[in-house]
Amino acid sequence: MALIALAADKGAPGVTTAAVALGAVWPRPVLVAECDQAGGDLVYRLPADPATSDGSAMLNPSRGLLSLAATARRGLRPDQIAEHCQRLVGGLDVLVGITSAEQAQGMTWLWGPLSRAFRGLAHEGGGVDVLADCGRLGAGSPLNELLREADMVVLFTRATLEQVAHLRERVTALTGELRGGPPVGVVVLADPRDFRASVAEVDRVLTGTRQRMEARGGVPSAPVTVLGGLALDPKGAELLSGQWGGRLDRTLLVRSAREVASTLAGRLDRSPLAEPIPAEGRF
Numbered sequence: 442m443a444l445i446a447l448a449a450d451k452g453a454p455g456v457t458t459a460a461v462a463l464g465a466v467w468p469r470p471v472l473v474a475e476c477d478q479a480g481g482d483l484v485y486r487l488p489a490d491p492a493t494s495d496g497s498a499m500l501n502p503s504r505g506l507l508s509l510a511a512t513a514r515r516g517l518r519p520d521q522i523a524e525h526c527q528r529l530v531g532g533l534d535v536l537v538g539i540t541s542a543e544q545a546q547g548m549t550w551l552w553g554p555l556s557r558a559f560r561g562l563a564h565e566g567g568g569v570d571v572l573a574d575c576g577r578l579g580a581g582s583p584l585n586e587l588l589r590e591a592d593m594v595v596l597f598t599r600a601t602l603e604q605v606a607h608l609r610e611r612v613t614a615l616t617g618e619l620r621g622g623p624p625v626g627v628v629v630l631a632d633p634r635d636f637r638a639s640v641a642e643v644d645r646v647l648t649g650t651r652q653r654m655e656a657r658g659g660v661p662s663a664p665v666t667v668l669g670g671l672a673l674d675p676k677g678a679e680l681l682s683g684q685w686g687g688r689l690d691r692t693l694l695v696r697s698a699r700e701v702a703s704t705l706a707g708r709l710d711r712s713p714l715a716e717p718i719p720a721e722g723r724f
């Protein structure tokens with residue numbers, strides 16, 4: 442089991458949507474944790490499972506990182522996380538994030554203990570993979586602590602020139618900051634009509650940058666792997682932020698998420714998958 446940090450460099454390429462889509466089809470037990478310092482979106486987007494939320498159809502914004510922070514001052518054990526999680530109507534467990542960037546300012550101390558608790562949850566027989574939506578990364582972000590504890594960092598980008606240029610800078614900075622830390626992978630959000638070409642183009646740019654750095658005598662950086670692509674699919678994204686249903690399973694977004702989830706889970710755990718990817722997902 443693994444802690445996987447999902448993030449972007451700039452813009453809103455679709456990290457939260459990807460976290461939910463990957464969580465929905467993840468082949469093993471999974472928790473999606475909203476760690477975005479700019480504030481979370483899940484409570485506005487996704488309905489709660491009324492069976493586990495005292496009959497309410499809405500996620501409770503005060504149960505999640507906020508309630509966890511209130512109890513974590515004196516230390517945080519991995520087994521304490523579960524009581525702050527909520528379940529979505531489709532059956533996916535989530536830890537909802539803070540509601541505003543202002544709240545994040547007083548909580549920078551939390552990321553260290555929280556990252557170690559996530560890692561403990563994933564590694565010490567807790568039996569779940571943790572997908573941490575870290576939002577946008579910047580230089581010296583307090584979330585770098587979480588990235589260092591992660592088993593893999595996955596950066597999301599759209600295939601536009603400017604996003605790829607920013608991604609390239611972030612990858613260079615990150616592989617330096619995380620030296621000896623987790624591998625960095627990239628997932629490209631691309632138009633289904635030129636999906637393969639977009640993924641290949643981002644791969645080409647990143648490989649070229651690495652080769653140039655090495656040719657200039659820079660310290661060789663860890664290879665950054667392009668893990669695959671997620672479809673830009675407005676209909677799928679819209680369906681995913683509503684009441685989940687059977688049609689969602691056939692959307693390009695979910696079909697591509699299934700491939701990325703399987704690639705990622707396979708890379709992180711070379712043992713056979715604990716359970717086959719459920720054909721119907723968590724819908």
Ligand SMILES: Nc1ncnc2c1ncn2[C@@H]1O[C@H](COP(=O)(O)OP(=O)(O)O)[C@@H](O)[C@H]1O
Nearest residue numbers: 453454455456457458459672673674675678694
């Ligand atoms: N794969 C996708 N296909 C189409 N639209 C998407 C996709 N992912 C995200 N979006 C849209 O882009 C906007 C930002 O998405 P979000 O997931 O919140 O991004 P981020 O977490 O990177 O800020 C939302 O309006 C969302 O519906």
Ligand SMILES: [Mg+2]
Nearest residue numbers: 456457477576
């Ligand atoms: Mg987000």
